Amino acid sequence: MKIKITYNLIFLIFFSLLGCKKVINVSLKNADVQLVITGEVNNLPGPYKVTVSKSVDFTSVNNFPPVSGAFVTITGNGITDTLEEKEAGNYFTHQLEGKPGERYSLLVSVNGKNYAATSVMPEPVKLDSLTFTLGRDNDIYPIANFQDPEGVDNYYQFIEFADGKKFNNGRGNSVFDDRLSDGRYIKRTLYDDSDDVKPGITLKVQMNCIDKAVFNYLNELSQISGDGGFSSPAPANPDSNISGGALGYFSANTVSSKTVEIH
């Protein structure tokens, strides 16, 4: 990640000296409408939410139509919980309680088609503390400090909240795995490409322990959400852990958070 940042630096240099950018009109082909499912079970008390929505054309406004009337269940801890649609397209559990080490299965039926996914909730890792570092142009970046357990593969997701709200357009969202860091005490700088982290706000960082398939999904998602240019591969839809041809993902994960005020 850091390599990529340094690397993009050169590009930035050339660009800032010589380059230019402009908004252009491109005519994009429209694809069939796709079903999008996102759902989470975690180790905090429920209810847990599953969202079902649809894709739209590129030129449409960012209103993604909710899908109502779906039949949604999550099976785990030996029970099957049928979710209730309390808001259009948002489905909630009744009695399910997420436990680390358990396997959870999601089933969504829409118009006679079934979509299924499973995810195993990893053992929790505690987020010890938040510290900060100053980057270029005095941007403030939070650092998440925690002990990675030795001998197991761990996958982490970080979500940042400023004054209780997620950052605009999914920023402040990143993932990390211990492939090259097993058993280390981790000081992970969260480069979030955002100016939401500034003095005067209360910053909350939520660290989720996720399973491998979810990590792969979120990692690919962050790749296609990058600059889309110089050092990126050809973009492709992230590999979903949901079978049946839906976009999105289903995650059973643990949650550990820290909140600090930035002065």
Add this chain to the structure above:
Amino acid sequence: MKKGFFLTVALFTVLLSFAQQKYTINGTIRDQKTGETLIGATIVLVGNNTYSVLSNAYGFYSITAPKNDYVLLATFSGYENDTLKVSLSKDRTLNLDLKPRPTQLQEVVISSRKNDITQTLPGMQKISMTEIKNVPVLFGEKDILKTIQLLPGIKSAGEGSSGFFVRGGAADQNLILLDEATVYNASHLLGFFSTFNSDAIKDVTIYKGDMPAQYGGRLSSLLDIKMKDGDDKKYKVTGGIGLISSRLNVEGPIVKNKGSFMISARRTYADLFLKLSHDSSVNQSIIYFYDLNAKANYQFNPNNRVYLSGYFGKDVLGYSNQFGIQWGNSTGTIRWNHIFNNKLFSNTSFIYSNYNYNISINQTNNKLFILSRIKDLSVKEDLQYFAGSSNKVNFGFNITRHIFTPGNIKTSASSSFNSLILPDKYAFDGAAYVSDEWALNDRLKFNSGLRISMFAMVGPGDFYTYDSSGSIKTTETYASGKIVKSYLRAEPRFAATYQLNDFSSVKASYSRNVQNLHLLSNSTGSNPTDLWIPSSNNVKPEIADQFSAGYYRNFGNNKYEFSGEVYYKNLQNQIDYKNGAILVANQLVESQLVFGKGRAYGLELYARKKVGKLNGWISYTLSRTERKIESVNQNNWYPATQDQTHNLAIVAIYQLNKKWTFSSDFVFNTGNAVTWPSGKYEVNGRTVFYYAERNGYRMPANNRLDVSATLEGKKTKKFEGSWTFALYNVYGRENPYFVQFRDDPTDPQKTQAVQYSLFRWVPSVTYNFKF
């Protein structure tokens, strides 16, 4: 019975030698002024019959003809012809020194150069250093790799990039040799400069797939670059001072007429300008490169000459002292030319090549150092046997030992990362070849060759096989030197040339190339951290079969030349990557790959005016390049990223008078095939784009005009100076570099496409000198 047989043989031998009474002239062709050997000069013996031959890579020639009186004619582009009467009644050695034609105001010299249309392999092109000098380029730094991109069939990897694609091949399918040594990364500064300092270069030849059997190991092309030997008559200093880089070249005799040396150095200082920027992310950045070419040669006696050549280059970039990446090539070659007899020429090379990069991250609590490297040691033996008046045989072998260091990570005790040493990998790469250039008669020539290539991956190490999901299926441990997997491949090559008349010919060829080193590069740009991997138990050798044919014609007393070529290329075992592939510091990197095939076909037209005040060329390519990769686009054929339907380049150089030379180039090409969204959806509050197919869209087309003007200063016997003023992208066209899709910053309810362009109106000025 036995006696009778021997008698018959003896009789035949006598009869044959009587009938033929052939003698051989051999020698070396040089520049009269500097003593540089001339590569590819034509030597013709004109008598009752005509015999001709080209000088080889070391200026050596050998020509055999029946006893007779002849006129010997030696010609080389940019030089006065040399003619002398030769009465051939015994073997002789004839070293020829050609006089360079003055570069100013060339008279229209029309030489008997019909051989141009017949002597070369189809798809082979040479570009002269004068042309490279005159073609305007970005930042005013004359550049071999950017100039060859103006030839048909060769495409640029991106605006301002020294990376190139030949006939639909990938960037790693070009074999780039500098004095026989492989250059693994031919670019500086992310590709904006090539690693070749043109001051140090004598000869550039590109073979677009039909390479001589002597060479192999890459699918698409051979770019054969030869460094200058150095002036063996007098000391000379040349150099240039530009806005962002400077060059200095020193050459001279070691022992007059016997040996010479050449040292050439170049350094950019772009980072000095960065300090002027107000942007702290820019003014604290470090960005420069330097390179050094050195060569020496010495002739011990007429039959033995030794050359030493080396290249060393390095790029450094970073941000304050927090991050840094350095990368560079170093190569070294020792060559020994030996003339066994007047027909047999031998060159033995010992070659070293090293490419490495290292990354250091130096933050208070996170220190990290990464090293990766590829190192080669080779022995190469090439022999040329000038068998007779119509036959030349090349044969030889080479063996290379590759050592790959995929990644060593060292970290401090408090770092978030573990130290990790990915074990080195070892491979042997060898080939034996024989090829024959045979002139059946005055009109018909054949060039046939066979190359047998062998590649073996050897232990020590653990070697894996993977299941379809990419998990390890089996692990096997091999002891040091034990063969894990080996591949033996035959690479036949064949070309035929038929001369229709004095000014036109047709050629056809077939060739197979095999590639055993593969560059893993999962990005659109060229990264120094891209990883070379060998063929292995999981990665099969890439194979290309190319069929090509062409028509060649000279017009107007050889003032103009025209060629039209068509090709079809079939590619096997092409490499692509899984979604989200992890290529960095991954011992299981082979599990991240997917495989497929490719095909490319096209038409290349090239017209050139070679002499006169106005010269230059027009090149046009119409082509298609497709890939079919497992699980991409439902296993259908799709356009490869480098697929460009149209590609046009026009280069014009005009010498107004002794003082001023103007030049320009214009390029137009269809945009690359790109993957753009076909919809959008939402995940975790983020707008995510939906992709329906790989490379289903086209970037907007590119076009650009560059101009330059060179003003020669007063010439004295001791000193010459010139100024070159250039303007890149004259009409400031915003050529698309990439297009980003994002939420509209002013209206988060909307999304937009943003086009980034790199270079508009880049002026440059360079001062060149020589004393």
